[in-house]
Amino acid sequence: MTTAATDLRLDSRQAATGRRQRRIGGVLLAVENVSLRFGGVQALSGVSFDVRQGEIRAIIGPNGAGKSSMLNVINGFYQPQEGSFVWKGERLARMRPHLAATLGIARTFQNIALFKGMTTLDNIMTGRILKMRASFLEQALWWGRARREELAHRAFVERIIDFLEIQHIRHTPVGKLPYGLQKRVELARALAMEPELLLLDEPMAGMNLEEKEDMCRFILDVNEEFGTTVVLIEHDMGVVMDISDRVVVLDYGKLLADGTPDEVRNDPRVIEAYLGLVHD
């Protein structure tokens, strides 16, 4: 590495941080006092935190801590026994999946949840469904709005495909793709919804370093270029500490810590419960 390049990177880092601080806005979503039980299992107990517009928010915690459950609560798949949400200042008692989608909350899943029988392109196009208006008849006849819409959305989706560099698998059924690519297609599908809030559940699990680096780049680009707010669950501390603005730590359903990466990293309770001795 040349020094020039290093300098450049440093510069860009400063620039990025500067921009970042300017762009992080008010609270986009606040989760208040959420409790979730499954029979005897207390998955979440009284968790509150907020997500600000434009930030990258990480959720970490040991396995089974309730991280995925938290995301499921946020997009309305699980109904918590207690708790409420504030979305852009508006209080919502209940969240439903469809409501979440219309509000602009998109997500990826821990165990890839792609539509296995469909091609990559079709999978990503499903992300646009909420934005399509054509009626049955128009679709059956491939006529009018159906045709116009399809082509317009296709153009949009192609941009995402370009962005994530998955052109070559456009027409491949996703079931046959290797794991890493599937994750990327899932991200593409979420992006196709043009979300305001993007929930990512372990987007980098099962990737090697290089691929993680790429994924990080994608996430940062999405965040910086489109201003999308990101909530991210990840077990790779390197990634979490490097790219997130604030970190929530959950432990057995309870909020253990909440703060900047540095605060969290040095919190003894977090070290004990989660980080352990991190080899770097």
Add this chain to the structure above:
Amino acid sequence: METLEHILLQPFRSIAETPMFFLEVLIGGLMSGVMYALVALGFVLIFKASGVFNFAQGAMVLFAALFFVGFLELGWPVWLAVAGSVVVMVALAFAIERVVLRPLVNQPPIILFMATIGITFFLDGFGQTIWGSDVRRLDVGIPTTPLIVGDLYINQFDLFAAVICGLLVTVLALFFQFTPTGRALRAVADDHQAAMSVGIPLNVIWTIVWSVAGLVGLVAGVMWGSKLGVQFNLSLIALKALPVLILGGFTSVPGAIVGGLLVGAGEKVAEVFWGPLVGGAVEDWFAYVLALLFLLVRPQGLFGERIIERV
């Protein structure tokens, strides 16, 4: 308004007026239900143990019964005929495992379901090629005269069937819950590939289950055969077993029994007391609609395994 009252109140009034008769219908229904359960049991076994929805169970009932009567007609003594039929059913299980299931490992359930429909065709054709399509009388000495208790008519034959069915269910339920093989069977139903990866030999497991299902089929075949005569129609009783199956839950052995009782009693009472108001023959769909309503409350049937939905 009047028709509404007619449909809603009239039957109850008539039940109240003839309580003994109602009891008779109820008992008769429960007994029929047991007979359905006998067939449903075969389905449950295979579903529980391999996740295969075995449409061929009805055909297996017919097939087993055909061989059993066939052997009897050859002049074999009963024990030999039983032994012979058992051998045939086990051989059938082997063949099905080897020819159909093994090549279809890890395929989606609907494919396996289709394959069992293929088996149905094959068995129907094969059994009748060998034994012809005549109606055959089967008499294994179960009394058919009604048992008269006080003013109640109870069918002795049905009573007998109920006992047999109860025994089978108990044995099978214990087997599934408490033996390693039972556990392995359930594991296979969940995930073929993972089961293989821990060393559960799918072939053996499947041969076992299909043999057991074949034997349950034999029992059902003998019972139904003595009731209806052994003939092609035996394979159609499978359709009567399906609502029992969903009501009880695909995966529950006791569910088959409870489902059977509910369906049997429900449809008989409905047919007798409500049937005449709408023209009769409601039995045909009543069980299905009943099952459907139950499912709306419990989508996995009464005793079925919880459907796991997670992301």
Add this chain to the structure above:
Amino acid sequence: MIYRETGQFKASYAADQAIFRLVEDRIGMGAILFLAFVVMPLVGSQYWLETIMLPFLIYSLAAIGLNLLTGYAGQLSLGTGGFMACGAFSAYKLATAFPDLHVLLVLVLAGSITAAVGILFGLPSLRIKGFYLAVATLAAQFFLLWLFNRVPWFTNYSSSGVISAPPLAIFGDIWVTGFEATPVAKYLFTLSLVSILALAAKNMTRLKIGRAWMAIRDMDIAAEIIGIRPMTTKLSAFAISSFYCGIAGALWAFVYTGAVEALAFEINVSFRVLFMIIIGGLGTICGSFMGAAFIVLLPIFLNNTLLALGLAEAVALASHLEAMIMGALIIFFLIVEPHGLARLWQILKEKLRRWPFPY
């Protein structure tokens, strides 16, 4: 390298979105249509047109209907027969109550009525899934047949419960139902209708609604989370599928047999159509045709071969053998290619594309 896409560049998304993306495919399709619309009516005997092509086409239509529901939207249904009966009986009621109604209108209305019924019986699918749903759809099958059999109003109080199609003309005196209809007229009428509906189905499946169906099929939870409403999606699948099945049933009663009783649509019909889509290939429109061809033609072919082999004396044996062979073939095809004939065809094309290289 006979069949390949190299060198065929798509200059626009529209071209890339076309149904047949390769010139070879378009030529093939053209040839098939030419054969079907021009050659067949010219050379086909009455036996071919009436007893092979008509049921084949009508079954194809029903298969497309079921495929939309089961293959695309993932809702396994065994109620096809019931829905077909619904189409047949509503068409009958419409055609007899309004004798001046045009035959196309009769069919479309019958289809729409069936669609409404389909929605009703689709409601449980919101909660019930998989084989549970399949068995639950049998409720539709049995209940509908019972209804048409039991309520004399549906058969205009015919003493036997049999309905027979009034003569209807497509234009002028070109009859398509009734005994004055010629086989060619019936055939071409059915063929055109089926072609149009198949095209419409293909369009739907590759656009928004089709994607929504497939999303629900592949992973309903994820679909819900990206904003697809399970209710509208599933019910629309039931509605459109029933629409197709309804029209198929009406054609069956009106154009093919001319007179039916409710029992003509018994459970075996449902199974048959299910066979078709599975043998043909779940989730493909052309597979529906292939499957229908297979299931309609195979028994006839088998029967004729067995007879030709001198088994004519033993009709029963021939029938039993037919059942056995049929069963064996179903299993055989499933083993060779669980994804159906359509996939087999695709693999063949794939091989052709790479030919002469093995991979």
Add this chain to the structure above:
Amino acid sequence: MSTAVLERPPTGRPVGEREPLLAVHNIEVVYDHVVLVLKGVSLEVAEGSIVALLGANGAGKTTTLKAISNLLRTERGEVTRGSIVFRGEDVHALDPPALVRRGVVQVMEGRHVFEHLTVEENLLTGAYTRKDGREAIRRDLEMVYDYFPRLRERRRSLAGYTSGGEQQMCAIGRALMARPKVMLLDEPSMGLAPQLVEEIFEIVGRLNRQEGVTILLAEQNTNVALRYAHYGYILENGRVVLDGTAEALRNNEDVKEFYLGLAGSGRKSFRDIKSYKRRKRWL
């Protein structure tokens, strides 16, 4: 197992004329009759060693492991060329359960627990092939619970309802219950908390040392993998592009750059990576 193995630091390569426990000779794998995935992969696993199989997504790690455990056939894949030899026996024709009985057990990628069985029942199915009696199985169950205390807590819940990490533990525990000679581990660290990753590798290492289990490991987490493995192969696009002792690989410049992120001036921040790096390197 013999302590001899313990004392001599094992390598993937056999020392001298010693037969490797498991050897894969130049296999080719085709999916669906048309998709060629492995294009001649060879590797050897010496008894008592931990061998890591590294490589990017889609390189063919999982396929290699499945070829060995013969689970390929259920996915319409087949080995069209080459051979797989375990203890001198060609195992190509054996079915997976036969392999398990010989001691080759796979932990599949993506966990694959039996959702409708409880955690404990899951573990017990692992002992299906064992004939050494209830007592021994009980003991091993306790051992697994000692390794993974979290499983003990959740022993009565349906495995389908446990969290990702718990399922991973369950899958590994289940494989352990079969008392394997060779364990094929497919991405054991995926989705696990860092502490747990360490723990699991610790356990893997311990199994290897104490119980003498030979381990073939497909892993993305190169860092950890190379710390615990004795030998490694790097797969790219269906071919082995590099192999060597863990030591050698750790010091290889390319590996450092692309897998360990240690190029030049030590580890750099994820935030600072400005260029996309995906490319084919050795091909």
Add this chain to the structure above:
Amino acid sequence: QEKVQFIPSLVYRTGPYGPNGEPFANGVADYYNLVNERDGGINGVRIMFEECDTQYNNDKGVECYERLKNKGPTGAAIFSPLSTGITYALIERALADKIPIFSMGYGRTDAAYGRVFPHVFTVPASYWSQATSIIQYIGAQEGGMDKLKGKKIALVYHDSAYGKEPITTLQKLKDMFGYELSLFAVAHPGLEQKATWLEIGRRLRPNWVVMWGWGVMNSTAIKEAAAVGYPMERFIGNWWSGSENDVKPAGDAAIGYKSANFHGAGADWPVHRDIFTYLYDKGKGAGQRDRVGEVLYNRGIANAVIVTEAIRTAQAMYGARPLTGWEVRDGFEKLDLTAERLKELGLEGFMQPIKVTCEDHEGGGPVYIQQWDGKKWQRISDWIPPMRDVVWPMMVESATAYAKEKGIALRDCPQG
């Protein structure tokens, strides 16, 4: 070149009703073969017949029809669809193809009206006629038709086109004689009738039960009736509910059960002797020797006899050569099967004489009642002619309505 007349034979030897189709098909086959073997055909024109298995299934029936209709030198002479459903599906087609249909004791009842259905024959009796005969028998048992007033009669019927046929007639008679009629539909195939019989046997307790059943439904009904203690002597099946297949599976429970029939049971007629000598002794029989003479077997013979005699009549008009379907139709319309002719055929007393006219394709033949004694069917009544004055106007009315619906002009028939 040999002269042959092609007669297709739609049979069902398989499927849910196969057990019943089998003996019938054997009777038909044996009789045609007998005519060929013994007489060298009909006036020297050999019969070529081909079976096609419909499995009692409408689509298969249509396919069989289309496959066979053009076979032989002159096409199919006549079709016996052997299923009410198939008959309905073929009526229009056969008219277009100019082939007659002979539905003996099944099919569309009002098709007996020759002015609307020139090509359909339903001799010797239809379901409607049969229903009136059965009611007359019941009346006689009760001691006169006037005693029917207030009596309870239950009809248990197969829930299909076939089973529903007698309902209108029975209702009409109910209005005339004042009995109470209860209807019990049994869904195809009829495996489960417990509820029906509990209601009948334990609550309603009707004086008589009439059954329009088919296949497994019959034996099940008999068993269930016995299980609720309903007396067999008061249980009467129609002619499709009175074969050996219906009573044998029920065992001793069936003793005393009655049914209607329009031809003899047993193998004691000369024609059976011929069948044994010319066919079974030479190993050419279609079925098993000991099943010759079963009710359904004999019905097959009756069917074949009427067809051959119709062809014979047609040959008298057009010459002894292979005839087209429409020529056979013309002959059928002139068919006069007298007692003497029956005797010549070796069937004296086997069935009653049959005479067809242009207008009347049914003839209103009588039926008798038979009873199962555990081994054989015993004839226990005289021939009971139907109430033509009731049935015929109903048929004419119904057929005319059909003609109107379809826009068919009524054909003229010479009076007298």
